Amino acid sequence: MVFDFSTNSSSPSKLYAESACSFVYSIFIxxxxxxxxxxxxxxxxxxxxxxxxxxxxLNISSDTSIVCAGLLHEIPLIDKFIKQLKVACNFGxxxxxxxxxxNSLHRIIGLEMNILNALTDLSDRNKxxxxxxxxxxxxxxxxxINNHMRIIEEGGYFIKPFTHKQMEAIDFLDDKILDGLYRAxxxxxxxxxxxxxxxxx
Numbered sequence: 001m002v003f004d005f006s007t008n009s010s011s012p013s014k015l016y017a018e019s020a021c022s023f024v025y026s027i028f029i030x031x032x033x034x035x036x037x038x039x040x041x042x043x044x045x046x047x048x049x050x051x052x053x054x055x056x057x058l059n060i061s062s063d064t065s066i067v068c069a070g071l072l073h074e075i076p077l078i079d080k081f082i083k084q085l086k087v088a089c090n091f092g093x094x095x096x097x098x099x100x101x102x103n104s105l106h107r108i109i110g111l112e113m114n115i116l117n118a119l120t121d122l123s124d125r126n127k128x129x130x131x132x133x134x135x136x137x138x139x140x141x142x143x144x145i146n147n148h149m150r151i152i153e154e155g156g157y158f159i160k161p162f163t164h165k166q167m168e169a170i171d172f173l174d175d176k177i178l179d180g181l182y183r184a185x186x187x188x189x190x191x192x193x194x195x196x197x198x199x200x201x
Contacts, residue, residue: 089201156192
């Protein structure tokens with residue numbers, strides 16, 4: 001069962017689910033027993049904040065996966081959100097969280113260029129996107145461990161030497177280079193652009 005949480009009826013979540021259904025349907029189009037109607041049984045729309053939902057009504061089990069990609073650093077009341085994730089884990093859910101890495105290579109370079117005073121500073125980009133905090137792999141791990149979560153796996157994605165805008169201006173980045181930067185992020189997660197943790201209770 002996949003649950004998509006949103007805050008109002010005009011959010012893009014329904015469009016996302018419709019696209020996801022079309023994608024899944026196209027993959028399994030050869031299965032005569034699978035219909036578009038049956039695909040919709042995998043989706044439920046709850047126009048609410050995750051923190052406000054009564055998780056006991058959602059039939060969460062050990063088969064449930066909760067994905068919080070690029071989200072934790074934007075949540076104002078993170079303690080309340082983590083408490084709700086703990087409730088889900090108590091029902092057996094497994095969670096994935098990923099966040100931008102405050103110790104990424106491009107932020108280290110920015111620090112040495114005196115663009116940042118400290119790696120824990122909010123950058124202009126962080127502020128423009130109303131991001132409330134930054135995480136390193138260590139601080140993300142500590143947040144979860146301090147809330148009695150059991151870490152299953154952790155790592156990083158991609159190494160970005162420069163800012164988004166600077167990377168977009170580089171005209172020689174081909175698939176081979178991008179694949180190498182991605183693999184480097186997996187090998188050296190502490191320098192990666194994003195870090196992730198998979199965990200349960």
